[in-house]
Amino acid sequence: MWTAVCKYTELEPGRGVAALVEGSAVALFRLGDGSLHAVGNIDPFSGASVISRGITGMRGDGTATVASPMYKDIFDLATGVALDAPEVRLPVFAVRRHRGVVWVGPDVTSGSAPDAELLTAATPAV
Amino acid sequence: MVAHRFVSSLLEHAREGGLPAPAVTVFGAEDRPAYDRVRLSSWFDDRDPGGLHLEPYPEGAVEVVAPATVVAVDREAQTVTTADGAVRGYDTLVLATGSRPFVPPVEQHTAPGCFVYRTLDDVEAIAAYADGRRTGVVVGGGLLGLEAAKALTSLGLETTVVEFAPRLMPLQVDDGGAAALQARIAELGVILLTGTRLDRVVVGDDGVARAVQAIRGEETIAVDADIVVFAAGVRPEDGLARDAGLGVGERGGIVVDRLCRTSDPRVYAIGECALAADGRVYGLVAPGYQMAEAAAAHIAAASDERAFTGADTSTKLKLLGVEVASFGDAFGAADGALAATYSDSRRRVYRKLTVAPDGRLLGGILVGDADDYATLRALVGEQPPAAPELLLLPAGTAGAVTLGPAGLPDGAVLCSCHNVTKGAICTAIDDLAEKGAETGNGEVTTKQVGLCTKAGTGCGSCVTSIKSLITAAGGGSSALCEHFSQTRSELYTIVRRDRITTFAELLAKHGTAAVGGAAKTGAAKAPASAKEVNDGCDVCKPAVGSILASLGGLLAEAEGAGRKPHVLDGGQAALQDTNDHVLANLQRNGSYSVVPRIPGGEITPDKLIVIGEVARDFGLYTKITGGQRIDLFGAQMADLPKIWRRLVDAGFESGHAYGKALRTVKSCVGSTWCRYGVQDSVKMAIDLELRYRGLRAPHKIKMAVSGCARECAEAQSKDVGVIATERGWNLYVGGNGGARPRHADLLATDLDDETLVRTVDRFLALYIAEADRLERTATWVERYEGGLDRLRSVLLDDVEERGADLEALIAAHVDAYTDEWRAVLDDPVKLARFATFVNAPEAPDPTVAFVPERGQIKPLLTLGRR
Structure with missing residues (x-):
């Protein structure tokens, strides 16, 4: 269910990496405030596996985002939703940091995991 | 077009009023859907009639009968009869028959080779007939005549315009205006004969047009003409109305009232065929549209609110x-x-x-x-x-x-296509800004204003005014993004002055959310929630990344640091856009292309062989670029360092094809080989390319050097173009290819090598200091305050005494230059970033796949084109 992917310190703030989790590519980000986010790596607009190579950002209301490097579509890192096309979204994965290791969990936006505990796990562990 | 507008408006009235949709039948004489006649000449650009088509009617809403010419109207029986004898009844009849070209009844005016210029059939026939022919004459120097002249020149014909009036466009401009217009048109090679009356068309033995004979004053002139196009005005197409006994003006045109009703209240007439209530026949489309709206409002809603009493014929x-x-x-x-x-x-x-x-x-x-x-x-x-x-x-x-439009009264109509006042536009801008501030994604755009008010969505001539109103409203179009209220140029000055070396520092000290930042700049918006905005966005991060890179050499020098920072160093690594992110160009399937630098396009056979071997060994698609180098496509991210290693070992370095930086300096072979060359253009191109390689700028920079005035390197389409003269070099700046081509401006002539390089140093440094984000030199030069003359005196005469300062930037860059690829290969930390997956570095990316095509590979795509 949970996959250990790398050390927390391997992650450069603001610069994503791709990780293989149960056969699929996940884009993993450590932001400037230390928070962790994991979303699907495939850009739904191009089909290319590139989201991890996007630029992270933050909107005025505190929404953390990533811009796809392909056509610059911007996604909300917390919900996976494309800001300019709300019907399009990336899967969002639970992610937590435990004893210096980053773990990626299940897709919290798929129907099979509506578990409230998992949703809270998507926020950074202290 | 007018009929199309009428039908669209009628249907909209019905929809808005919740009324049953009217049963509409449209008869069209042409075998085509409605199209944009005003842009007829643009057919010659791509020869695609589809590009001119107007928006189709909603499915099933309208019955279109075409081609079918209505030959009679029986007002008593309320029927129309078409040429094939079919009869149709009507409750209300709208005549939008337009006009027919006026052809002066001179001798042989119907000979083969004579055309009018009104329909798509006309332009297709002209284009077909022009093939292989040499000369053309347009009769008429008004708006339509000049359009036709443009068409003939684009077909490669030597074109002459014959106008009876003493000047071109006699209805729109006066003598002074016509003189300026004529001088400009004459520069394009079109011959203008004004004050000249067409006498007759001269035909050859085969009966086909060969020339026209015209009379100017006492003189009889013969002009070769394989093609004659009559564009000497139009006459209202009012025959149908005349035959039906409707009132018609003395000089033509169906008489209508303010609601566009003819003398029979069941029959309306709109557009060019109508003689409007103010006693004028309007040949422009905008008044035609207004008549269409007047008639539709009256027919659908019995409303006289859109009554047509006359129109502004401003053009x-x-x-x-x-x-x-x-x-x-x-x-x-x-x-x-x-x-x-x-x-x-x-x-x-x-x-x-x-x-x-x-x-x-x-x-x-x-x-x-x-x-x-x-x-x-x-x-x-x-x-x-x-x-x-x-x-x-x-x-x-x-x-x-x-x-500026800022000085206009609120009641002034800015968008005349949709009759939108400045006041309405300003209100919309304020509303949008407020909404934007609430949601935190605040930039007001002209597109949003268009959606709210329709302003700017017609002919588009007011979009610039709308843009400046947005700026004036503090809509922040000069602010870089929501994180910085400064322009790119202002941030450049701050970074340089305060020697700021990280994005985080700049954001903390000068960002809109910075402590005291809001008070300092006045325009900043406080974040809507208590959560601290501690990150930028995909606009400001690459822009600041570029500024830090441009200034890297200078700042390193000031700090006494031996080495210029690398674009993938620490915090800077997270700022880099799509291509800079991995120092290669992202392709549509997520793979990358690699372009090694080939200065001046000069390469040894041994190096060519290495490129070939690398491409073969890594299975890359190869293509020669327009910049005289070789692009290798289809590299997986994890393979990039391995490819670079091979290239770097063979003496190659990064070509910065991925950067907003100098790309290439293209050159011809110059005086070394060419019989005509007057200077060594290859050496100069190599010198320039090695001097400015890796120099980050607001946008990419292309250069070229030609060895003589024949200009084989196409230098005048480059940001910096150098053309050899007998005495030195001519320097051109601000050229561009691409979507908006621009010929470069001649900045200085006959420069020696040293002055040339110094001037290019200053030009590039000034551009880097002052241009907006993603602004090419072409637009920057165009908007440079004081124009080219001022730019010239700043760069050559140093009137602002900035020369030394500008040169220092380039000197520091040259001193600190290192190859970005080699630096990655030498640094394990950077190298580690090229792993496909952080937990499976060497695993190939399963989404990147290729299929063969023409002996090479092409991407296998999982989705179609976006």
């Missing part, structure tokens, strides 16, 4: 590339009207304003420079904010008043 056109605008009382026909004119026959610019004795603006004529047309037209009937002669001076002249 702004681009004829053969020349801007011509005429508005209001252009000729000063009103009692006591006074005029102020500005004329510069060197620049072929003519501007005139007419004013009433009490100072109110009446109208004007603008030729060659009509940028402020929208503003001036909106001021008609008002007291202008400055004396008319000052309004006429070109921007940048001492004393000139630049008229």
Whole structure:
């Protein structure tokens, strides 16, 4: 269910990496405030596996985002939703940091995991 | 077009009023859906009639019968009869028959080779007939005639325009305006015969047009003409109405009232076929649309709100590339009207304003420079904010008043296509800004304003005005993004002055959310939630990344640091956009292309072999680029360092094809080999390329050096173009290819090598310091305050005494240059970033796949084109 992917310190703030989790590519980000986010790596607009190579950002209301490097579509890192096309979204994965290791969990936006505990796990562990 | 507008409006009225949809039948004589006749000439650009089609009617809403010519109207029986004898009944009949070209009844005017210019069939026939022919004559020098002349020149014909009046466009411009227009058109190689009457078409033995004979004063002129196009005006197509006994004007046109009703209240007439209530026949599309709206409102809703009582015939056109605008009382026909004119026959610019004795603006004529047309037209009937002669001076002249739309009264109509006032636009901008501030994604755009008000969605001539209203409203179009209220240039100054070396520091000290930042800049928006905004976005991060890279050499020097920072160093690594992110160019399937630098396009056979071997061993698709180098496509991210290793070992370095930086310096072989070369263009190209390689800038920079005036390197389409002369080098700047091509401006002539390099140093450094984000030199040069003359005196005469400072930037860059690829190979930390997956570094990316094509590979895509 949970996959250990790398050390927390391997992650450069603001610069994503791709990780293989149960056969699929996940884009993993450590932001400037230390928070962790994991979303699907495939850009739904191009089909290319590139989201991890996007630029992270933050909107005025505190929404953390990533811009796809392909056509610059911007996604909300917390919900996976494309800001300019709300019907399009990336899967969002639970992610937590435990004893210096980053773990990626299940897709919290798929129907099979509506578990409230998992949703809270998507926020950074202290 | 007018009929199309009428039907669309009628259906919309029904929909809005919740009424049953009317049963509409449209008869069209042409075998095509409705199309945009105004842009007929643009057919010659791509020969695609589909590009002109108007929006189709909603499925099933309208019955279109075409081609079918209505030959009779029986008003008593309320029927129409088509040429094939079919009869149709009507409750209401709308005539939108347009007009027919007027062909002067000269001898042989119907000979093969004679055409009119009105329909798509006409232009297709002209194009087909022109094939292999050499000369063309257009009869008529009005709007339509000049359009036709443009078409003939684009077909490669030697073109002559014959106009009876003493000047071109006699209805829109006066003598002074026509002189400027004629001078510009003559430059394009079109021969103009004004004050000349067509006498007859001369045919050869085969009965086909060969020439025209015309009379100017006492003189008889013969002009070769394989093709003759009649564009000498139109006549209302009112025959059907005449036969049906409807009222028709003395000089043609179906008589209609304010609601566009003819003498029979069940029959309406709109557009060019109608003689409007003000006694005029309008040949322009905008009044036609207004008539269509008037008739539709009355028929659908019995409303007289859109009644048509006359129209503004102001026009702004681009004829053969020349801007011509005429508005209001252009000729000063009103009692006591006074005029102020500005004329510069060197620049072929003519501007005139007419004013009433009490100072109110009446109208004007603008030729060659009509940028402020929208503003001036909106001021008609008002007291202008400055004396008319000052309004006429070109921007940048001492004393000139630049008229922003900000100075207009609220009631002034800015968008005349949709009749939207400045006040309505400003209200929309304020609303949008407020909404934007609430949601935190605040930039107001002209597109949003268009969605709210329709302003700017018609002909588009007012979009610039809308943009400046947004700026004036503090809509922050000059702010880089929501994180920085400064422009890119201001941030450049701050970074340089305060020696800031990280994005985080700049954001913390000068960002909109910075402590005290909001108070300092005044325009900043506080974050909506308590959560601290501690990150930028995909706009400011790459822009700041670029500034830090441009200044890297200078800042390293100031700090006494030996080495210039690398774009993938620490915090900078997270700022880099798509291609800079991995120092290669992202392709549509997520793979990358690799371009090694080949300075000046000169390469040894051994190096060519290495490129070939690398491409073969890594399975890459190869293509020669327009910049005289070789692009290798289809590399997986994890393979990039391995590819670079092979290339770097063979003496290659990064070509920065991925960067907003110098790309290539293209060259011809020059005096070394070429019989015509006068200077060694290859050596100069290599010197320039090695000097500026890796120099980060607001946008990419392309250069070229040609060894003689034959210009084989196409230097005049580059940001910096150098062309050899007998005595040295001519320097051109601000050229561009791409979507908006621009010929470079000649900045200086006959420079020696040293002066050339020094001037290019200053030019590039000034561009880097002052341009906006993603602004090419072409637009920057175009908007440079004071124009090219000022730029020249800043760069060559150093009137602002910035020369040494500008040169220092480039000198520091040259000293600190290192190859970005090699630096990655030498640094394990950076190298680690090229793993496919952080937990499976060498695993190939399963989504990147290829299929063969023409002996190479191409991407196998999982999704279609976006």
